[in-house]
Amino acid sequence: MKHIVLPLTFLALILIVLPQTRAADAAASMARIGAGESPAQRDARMAWWREARFGMFVHWGLYSGLAGTWDGQPVATKGGMEWIQQRVKADTDTYAQRALPLFKPTPDFAREWARLAKTAGCRYIVFTTKHHDGFALHDSQTSDYDAGSKLHRDLVREIVDAARAEDLRVGFYHSVIDWHHDQYCYEKSKQLPHPLKGRPYPNGTRDHNQYLEYLHAEVNELVSNYGPIDILWWDYSAQDFQGDEAWRATALMQLVRAKLPAVIMNNRLYRSPEAGWKSMGTEGYIPQLDPKYGDFITPEQHIPATGMPGVDWETCMTMNTTWGYSDHDHAWKSDETLIRNLIDIASKGGNYLLNIGPKGDGSIPPESVKSMQAIGAWMKVNGQAIYGTTASPFASLDWGRCTRKGATLYLHVFNWPTDGTLLVPLRNQVGGARLLAHPSDSLTVSASSEGVRIRLPARAPDAIATVVALQIAGEPQVIVASSATTSQH
Numbered sequence: 001m002k003h004i005v006l007p008l009t010f011l012a013l014i015l016i017v018l019p020q021t022r023a024a025d026a027a028a029s030m031a032r033i034g035a036g037e038s039p040a041q042r043d044a045r046m047a048w049w050r051e052a053r054f055g056m057f058v059h060w061g062l063y064s065g066l067a068g069t070w071d072g073q074p075v076a077t078k079g080g081m082e083w084i085q086q087r088v089k090a091d092t093d094t095y096a097q098r099a100l101p102l103f104k105p106t107p108d109f110a111r112e113w114a115r116l117a118k119t120a121g122c123r124y125i126v127f128t129t130k131h132h133d134g135f136a137l138h139d140s141q142t143s144d145y146d147a148g149s150k151l152h153r154d155l156v157r158e159i160v161d162a163a164r165a166e167d168l169r170v171g172f173y174h175s176v177i178d179w180h181h182d183q184y185c186y187e188k189s190k191q192l193p194h195p196l197k198g199r200p201y202p203n204g205t206r207d208h209n210q211y212l213e214y215l216h217a218e219v220n221e222l223v224s225n226y227g228p229i230d231i232l233w234w235d236y237s238a239q240d241f242q243g244d245e246a247w248r249a250t251a252l253m254q255l256v257r258a259k260l261p262a263v264i265m266n267n268r269l270y271r272s273p274e275a276g277w278k279s280m281g282t283e284g285y286i287p288q289l290d291p292k293y294g295d296f297i298t299p300e301q302h303i304p305a306t307g308m309p310g311v312d313w314e315t316c317m318t319m320n321t322t323w324g325y326s327d328h329d330h331a332w333k334s335d336e337t338l339i340r341n342l343i344d345i346a347s348k349g350g351n352y353l354l355n356i357g358p359k360g361d362g363s364i365p366p367e368s369v370k371s372m373q374a375i376g377a378w379m380k381v382n383g384q385a386i387y388g389t390t391a392s393p394f395a396s397l398d399w400g401r402c403t404r405k406g407a408t409l410y411l412h413v414f415n416w417p418t419d420g421t422l423l424v425p426l427r428n429q430v431g432g433a434r435l436l437a438h439p440s441d442s443l444t445v446s447a448s449s450e451g452v453r454i455r456l457p458a459r460a461p462d463a464i465a466t467v468v469a470l471q472i473a474g475e476p477q478v479i480v481a482s483s484a485t486t487s488q489h
C-alpha cells in the first residue's frame with residue numbers, strides 16, 4: 001500500500017501542474033497514432049511522400065491484353081476496363097483462357113515505364129501487383145494463377161528493379177477483392193463487385209477464412225521478397241464489408257509494418273467515417289483519418305474543392321476514363337488539364353497519382369507518353385513550385401493557384417493578365433519576384449492598398465501555367481476580398 005502512495009501523490013501533482021489542454025492534446029495524439037508511433041516519428045516517415053507531390057499509377061494485368069473487347073465487340077467506350085471480367089460476367093477459366101494469350105510483356109517494358117515516370121517528374125510509382133481478377137504479377141508460391149506459373153517471369157521484380165534504377169520510390173497496389181479464389185465469399189457483401197454475383201457458389205460452400213489465409217500469405221511474399229517497398233495501396237472495401245471482418249485488416253497491416261516499418265499505407269482496407277469515408281462512390285470521402293486505419297485518404301477521379309488541412313491525401317486519376325487499357329476509350333484529358341490538376345492539387349496540399357494503363361505487351365499508349373512528356377517539360381522548368389511545397393494561403397485567386405515553400409510563394413498564372421499586372425492580395429513586405437522560366441530577370445514589384453502588384457511581360461512564356469516566385473517577409477498576410485481586413489493563414 002505504502003508503495004503506491006508516493007507515485008499516486010506524484011501523479012496527482014503532475015495532473016494539477018500540467019496545463020490540462022497539453023495533457024489532453026498529448027493523450028489525444030497518442031490515441032491517434034497507431035502502434036506507439038509519436039507524431040514526430042509519423043512526420044518523419046511521411047516526409048518523402050509529402051515532398052514528392054507527384055506519382056505514376058499503373059494498372060496492368062490480364063485485362064490489359066483484352067483491351068476492352070469481348071467476343072470481338074467493345075464492352076464499353078467509357079469506364080474501367082480492368083473490370084472487364086465482371087462486366088461480361090465471365091468465370092475465371094473462361095476469362096483466363098482468353099486473356100492469357102494476349103498478355104505478352106516485352107523484355108524491356110518495365111524500364112520504359114520507369115523512364116517515363118522519371119521524365120514526367122514523378123517521384124514514385126504505384127502499380128497493380130494484383131487487381132480484382134486475382135492474377136498476381138509476382139512469382140508466388142501460394143498460387144498458380146500468377147506470372148511465375150503462367151509466364152515464368154516475376155513481373156513485380158522486373159518493375160521494382162526498373163523503378164529503383166531510376167531512383168523512384170515504389171508502391172504496391174494490391175486488391176483484397178479477388179474474383180478468382182474459390183473460397184472468396186462474394187455473397188458476404190452486396191456492395192463489392194464479383195462476376196458471379198447473384199449466382200450460387202459453383203463449389204457449393206465457401207470458407208472466407210481460407211481466402212484470408214491465402215491473402216495474408218500472398219501479401220507476406222510481397223513485403224518479404226522485394227526489399228523496402230515504400231507504399232501499400234490497398235483496394236478496396238465497402239460499408240457492408242470491411243476491416244477486420246472482411247480482410248483481418250489489423251493483422252494485415254501489422255504483418256506489413258513488421259516487415260516494412262517505414263511503409264506508407266492508404267485507407268482502403270476500411271470504409272468507415274473514422275477511416276475517411278462517408279459513403280460509397282468516388283466522392284464518398286471525408287477529411288478525417290485516424291492513423292490506425294491508414295496514412296492517407298484517396299479521393300478517386302476527384303480533386304477536393306478545398307484542401308484537407310491536417311490530413312494527408314492523394315487524388316488518383318485516369319488520363320482517359322479507364323484504369324486498365326482499352327482500345328475504345330478516346331476521352332483523353334488535355335495536357336493543360338493534367339498540368340493544371342497537378343498544380344491545383346499541390347495548391348491544396350495533396351499528391352497527384354496519375355494513371356497509365358499499358359497494353360498487354362506492356363507498352364504505354366502514345367497519348368499517355370505524350371502527356372507525361374508534356375508534364376515533364378513543365379516540371380523541368382517549374383518543379384520547385386511543386387516538390388516540397390505546402391498549400392496556398394489564399395482561399396482562391398481569380399488568375400490561378402499558389403503553392404508555398406517557406407518565404408517563397410509560387411504564383412501559378414493560368415489566366416495571363418491583359419493589363420500586364422498581376423495583383424496578389426497580400427499585405428506583406430516583399431523581396432524580389434522572378435519567372436521560373438526566366439530566373440535571371442527580376443520583375444518590378446510595388447505595393448498598393450489592394451495588395452502586391454507584379455509587372456509581367458506582355459506574353460505568357462507558358463500558356464498552360466507560368467510560375468512567378470515571390471519572396472515575402474514573415475507569414476503571409478492575406479487581404480480578404482475588397483474589405484481592408486487582413487488574416488493570417
Ligand code: GLC
Pocket residue numbers: 059080082083235236300316323
Ligand atoms: C476502384 C476500382 C479500380 C481501380 C481503383 C483505383 O476502386 O475498383 O478498378 O483500381 O479504384 O483507385
